[in-house]
Amino acid sequence: MARSVDAMIQLDKVTRSFGNTHAVDDVSFHVEAGEVLGFIGPNGAGKTTSMRILSTLDTPTSGEAWVDGFSVVDDPDRVRARMGWMPDGFGTYPNINCEEYLDFFARSYGLRGKNRLRAIKNVMGFTQLSQLAKKPISGLSKGMKQRLCLGRALIHNPKVLILDEPAAGLDPRARIELREMILELANEGKSLLISSHILSELAEVCDRVAIIEMGKLLAVGTVDSLLNQPTDQSSQNLTTQVAVKFISDLSEFLDWIKTRDDVEVVSSSYDTVVISCDANHEKQSELLAAMMNSKLKVFEFKEKQNSLEDVFLTVTRGAVQ
Amino acid sequence: MNQERSAIEKVRLSGGEVDSSLTPCPNESRFDDLMEGFSDWFSSILIKETRQAVKSRQFIWTYILQLVLVASWTAIGFGTLGNQLGEGLLTGYFIILGFPLALIIPFSAYRSLSREFEDGTIKLISITTMKPRQIVLGKLGSALIQLTMYLAVIAPCISFTYLLQGISIWNIMSCLSICVGGSIFLTILGLFLAGSFRSRSLGVGVSVVFVLVLGLVYFGWILFVIVSGITDLLILSSEEYFIFSGILFSFSSTALILLASVIAQISFPSDNRSTWVRIMMLLQQTLFFAWVFHILSEEAYRNHVPTILLMWVGHYWLLMGFLLCGESSKLSRRVRRNFPSTLPSRLFLSLFMPGAGRGFLFALANIWSAFLIILILAIYEKPLFDWSWLPHSQRPSSRLASFSWLEEFHSMFICMGFVTWFLSLVFLLNRCILSRVCGHLEPGYGPVLSLVSGTAIFAFITVFAAIISGVFIEPMASAVASSFNWYEMSFAPIVGTQWSIFFIVFGIQAVIITGWAIMLASEDFLMGPIATPERVLIESKPVKINALPVGESIDEIFGELPSKTTGDGTA
């Protein structure tokens, strides 16, 4: 059993099949103490299934997983005491307010007396729910519910947190708050596994990301290493995308593009056209010079950064066939 | 962007001091403190659900309705009942009380568990450090609290009727205990249904059926109270007493089995889901024999009684055995770790460990010990039941009819033999075919599949044999067919060629099949434990924040038995 001693979360060749579908297929990775790992993949990739296994709701068909060195299959009770899980859905109870909700879970985790009161108070402070303590859950906004849900996952002060699509459906402000809370938790030495189907959502908070599609793990590494990865391979005649802004007429510009066979239009709006052209910067400057020469009033010519989404698309498209 | 978090809320999670001037302190007075401390003794589910109930409209309205009904009935009763006052009032009170007890409480318990599955909240609870047992008993506990609250309304009125003439305390207490016992049984049934039928689509059908059943029960209760008349209630003749005690035994032990199986159903896949269910089965069988022993002293012992008793035991273990044979043979390491380690403990305790092989042997062990018990009872009924050890005046008048050794013995033996044969067939079917073909199914389906196929095989063979032996006039064919008819063979007189045909046609293959099945099963039997990882041993009681009995190893479960009787999960 290949188990590294300090990894807080470790998966080793985990497979989970439902009949003939392999929801998770031979996935191995680990998360260390104080590390935030982004778990990225499109819908149906197997993120939730992997996380359910880690949170002792499901068992792998084969392979093994550990949380803080305890097997999720053999010692679920020990894993549970150390792990907080925030599901993608959010189930609530009728006729109950935030404080009672947290109180219920604090008791369920065996917190007693002063410990329980302190845990509730800390969590409500951390998630900024103190003012909402007596509010019925049914009256909360999506962002507040999300915070309450995070609070619930934190109530027993676990070392490991597993958050399933925590940012989905949040407004920008709630997203920023979430990001801050995640960073704060990581600073406290907790290990976090956070899933999303949007890489950019997580890039700033994650130390590393793991990319999964159709149950298969495609890449694991720091965001930077993944960003560099595709350009490393693109030595020869790879194309890139350039956004060109101009004040000329759109049709005039498009007509001009048609005369060039090294350029293709990707998308166009009234003052911006995204074109795909050679990745070579020499060639790009020649292209810009040609535009200028043709009296096209270009005021911005910008190569699109190798964006996280592109990386994601490149990685996922390349490997699963 | 950091300004968005106000300074007040900057609270560290772990060990950080909270500025108490800014966050409201949840409890200020000493009384509140005391109550908080007191509440730690109860299961979290109990507290949450009581809080919910107190706020829920449905509960408040039923409660008010009950108050209004009780008050109006008292007023009407005083106006109209005349010299029937005591009994009339009491009858009304019990009809009013029956409504929440028979309908509301069991159905809310059912809904409260099935909602957890629908809303996915069960996932959140089951990954806490609470045990499945605590979850189920918490639900049961909150039903009991509601029950107490309904009783509290009506108790003063009921005790008032005691002051009136014609009502004895015995009447009142027995009627109340039927009410409460019945309500608890129905509640457990509701929890069992909620645990067994989890999908939303099935759930709707099940809840309709359950409501209908509850309505019928309530209707029956009304009839019972009115027709039997409370004053006559439970002044039982000895025959009624024997029926009543039988009902009591079977309901209470069935409730325990249902409870154990709903707990097993919401347990983690690698948990030991079998041991408690088997203990409860054994308990039910033991209670059954206690009851048999008990009635033997009262009832005239008719002919064939040993065989009839064994037929009953046989059918019981046929069903239970089919379920047991369908258990998965693959054991989790978690279960294997807690296997009994020494050889003597293995000999006895292995039967209680999960797995189809051990389940099959457990059923066989029960059948044949029932056989032995009844045989001993039947043979030694004279010294046991001639009551010479009682003073003359107290000796019961009736005595057991003499046991005709040969006749009854062969019936009993054939009866048990058939059960063993059916179980062996189903065990082999599971081991050699079903577990391979349907291996990818979720483990929970195994017992159900086994029960369905086992019952089908059993019904097919029995019915087919009966039809063939009836249709064929030709004596040889008829005799061959009836060799497979359990009921016919058990009661057939041991004469004629039919028996030689039976031994050849049925006996030989039965011995082979049973032998094969037992051989396969006994491979599982002597399995020992596997080592527990060091990381786990070091932290042998790590879940200390949760100061609860762990109770997962077989030794712990058995160790727990004598001391923990109520097991309300909060101790």
Ligand SMILES: Nc1ncnc2c1ncn2[C@@H]1O[C@H](COP(=O)(O)OP(=O)(O)O)[C@@H](O)[C@H]1O
């Ligand atoms: N209980 C289940 N039964 C059958 N298939 C399932 C079940 N749970 C998940 N799947 C399948 O497994 C795959 C992965 O699902 P999931 O882990 O939820 O993906 P993600 O969370 O990445 O969107 C999907 O194809 C889904 O249909």
Ligand SMILES: [Mg+2]
């Ligand atoms: Mg998902």
